[in-house]
Amino acid sequence: MHLKIRQAHIGYGKTLISNAHADLKLGDVCLLIGNNGVGKTTLIKSILHQISLLNGEILINDKNIKNLSVKEIAENIAVVFSKSNVPQHYTVEDLISLGKYIYYPFYFELKKEDREEVSHIIEELDLGQYKYTLLKNLSDGNLQKAFIGRAITQNSPIIILDEPTTHLDEKNKLIILKTLRSLAKEQNKIILFSSHDWRLAKEFADKIWYVKNEQLFSGIVEDILLQHNELTNASLFQINKNFVPPxxxxxxxxxxxxxxxxxxxxxxxxxxxxxxxxxxxxxxxxxxxxxxxxxxxxxxxxxxxxx
Known part of the structure; x- marks a missing residue:
């Protein structure tokens, strides 16, 4: 499973990103970064084929996304946008369960193993106490975690998140980022998430897609950061207890x-x-x-x- 961008010109009528070329494979965690208005969300919507490319192609497993049905795209990609419509009468459990319904008609009951998986994800995201809480009564942070839970439950090989940590405090930001990295490494998924904070890349991402001056710079995190001095600000962190540095x-x-x-x-x-x-x-x-x-x-x- 690969996500490939080939000579893509991305934008709404006007080009925002020119001649983009990038690759992600299963197990990769990639941070999409760039200033407001450079085309990060437009790039995400282009991958989902919600916006047509001006030129070039985007491939999932060597299949052009413009040739995939909406259902096929959903089976391959789960997505969380920074602004989502909130079903007012749904609970946290209801929302996270929705991820399973791309596999069933809505009038079907979820299987026992599906419900167990939903419960496990709720606990992983530290939402256990809110399982039966109406979404309209949640804080912005917990609501964001619930939408991320729905994407995880979808079990698609690619998960794309548009600024998933924006409304989260440090504790919940860490829960989300560790969960996403664990999904990539243990369940072999591609994780692509956007953020304004390049420091997240150093601790949690393998690759960076950096949008600047209508160009998409892509590669391993440390190489891209050192090629763009404006991104770097040295400060050491220790998140790996088993690591003994050289x-x-x-x-x-x-x-x-x-x-x-x-x-x-x-x-x-x-x-x-x-x-x-x-x-x-x-x-x-x-x-x-x-x-x-x-x-x-x-x-x-x-x-x-x-x-």
């Missing part, structure tokens, strides 16, 4: 990027490795080798092979 000698931003990359990808002791950034290259020293790389992607591949 020695890193580098400028502050480069050190930050490498630290974040390693703790996201390796739950083990890397203290035997020594990293040093010299003249545009990373040198990795271990007990029996000295290696040199230019990109963070090369570093990850190398460590998986040698350590």
């Amino acid at each position: 020695i890193i000698i580098a400028p502050p931003v480069h050190k930050e990027m490498l630290y974040s990359l390693l703790q996201k990808n390796f739950e083990k002791d890397l203290s035997s490795l020594h990293f040093e950034y010299k003249q545009g290259f990373w040198e990795i020293l271990s007990s029996n080798s000295k290696l040199q790389y230019e990109s963070f992607e090369e570093i990850v591949d190398s460590i998986r092979n040698i350590h």
